[in-house]
Amino acid sequence: MPGFRVVTAAGEMRVGRIVGEQGGYYVVRRWLSRKRYPLPKRETIVDVERRRVLMRVPRSILFDAPEVGRNGELGSGTDLYYSDDR
DSSP, X not given: OTTOEEEETTTOOEXXXXXXXXXXXXXXXXXXXXXXXXXXXXXXXXXXXXXXXXXXXOHHHHHHSOOXXXXXXXXXXXXHHTSTTO
């Protein structure tokens, strides 16, 4: 999965690339930035033929999520951030 492009499901706007996986999340490196964000696998559609991942959450939700640390660890509030109760 690393190297796959991440695009929005609506409009197919570029978001970034998958740089890793951590439990139930893909780690997305944002275009033109070094920041990394967690994207829940349950909110994606993988298109293997085109080497891309369509995300079903708005970009603003992804970019407001707790950042993934340099060592690849998810932020402590990641699960709570993406829970249905927020």
